[in-house]
Amino acid sequence: KAGVTQTPRYLIKTRGQQVTLSCSPISGHRSVSWYQQTPGQGLQFLFEYFSETQRNKGNFPGRFSGRQFSNSRSEMNVSTLELGDSALYLCASRDSTATYNEQFFGPGTRLTVL
Amino acid sequence: GEDVEQSLFLSVREGDSSVINCTYTDSSSTYLYWYKQEPGAGLQLLTYIFSNMDMKQDQRLTVLLNKKDKHLSLRIADTQTGDSAIYFCAETNTGNQFYFGTGTSLTVIP
Numbered sequence: 337k338a339g340v341t342q343t344p345r346y347l348i349k350t351r352g353q354q355v356t357l358s359c360s361p362i363s364g365h366r367s368v369s370w371y372q373q374t375p376g377q378g379l380q381f382l383f384e385y386f387s388e389t390q391r392n393k394g395n396f397p398g399r400f401s402g403r404q405f406s407n408s409r410s411e412m413n414v415s416t417l418e419l420g421d422s423a424l425y426l427c428a429s430r431d432s433t434a435t436y437n438e439q440f441f442g443p444g445t446r447l448t449v450l
Numbered sequence: 451g452e453d454v455e456q457s458l459f460l461s462v463r464e465g466d467s468s469v470i471n472c473t474y475t476d477s478s479s480t481y482l483y484w485y486k487q488e489p490g491a492g493l494q495l496l497t498y499i500f501s502n503m504d505m506k507q508d509q510r511l512t513v514l515l516n517k518k519d520k521h522l523s524l525r526i527a528d529t530q531t532g533d534s535a536i537y538f539c540a541e542t543n544t545g546n547q548f549y550f551g552t553g554t555s556l557t558v559i560p
Contacts, residue, residue, distance in 0.1 A: 378552035392547045441492030
C-alpha cells in the first residue's frame, strides 16, 4: 500500500495570508489526525477526523480548521497567518480497528511564514 | 491536555547503549509508544507497550514501563550511527487522541 502523502512539501507565505495543506491517508484508513511540530514544543495535536467528522480537537485558535472528504482525504486550513505558525505540519492516518492504534505519518509540510 | 516530557538531547558513543526517558501524567494511558523521526521525514513507529506490561523487548530495543511513577524508557543496545534521530514518546488512553513528548535528539558519535 502507498504511504501517507502530504502536499505541498514546502510552502512560504507572508503574514495575513491563508494556506491550505492536503493529506491523503493510507487506503482504507478512515482516521486522519493533524499535528504541528515546532522545535522545543514537540508535536501538538490539532484535530482528528473520522468519516468526515471532526472527532477530537486540540487547543488551537479558530484560525486553524480542517475537513475530511468522503474518500478520507483531509485538508487543513490556516487563515490570517502569523509568524508563529511557521512549523512542520504532520498528518497521520490509522486504521481505527487495529489493536494498538498505530498511526502512520506522512513526511509533513514545512510552512514558513515571513 | 496531558503532559508528556522528555529531555531534549542525548549523546552516546557508537556501540554503547542509549537510554531515552519519558514521563507522562495520564493515569489512564492504555498504550505508550516510541516513534523515530529522521531528518526530513515523518515519524515512524518503533515499538509500543500496553499499559499492563512492565517490559517489552524487540531486537536491540527494550521498553521499560513503571506505571506507578508514570515513567517510560527506551533502551537501544549497541547504538549505531544510523540510530541518530529524534525519538518521541507518546501515549493514548482512548485511542483517539495521542499526546506526544517534545522529542529527544539522539546523536551517536563514531
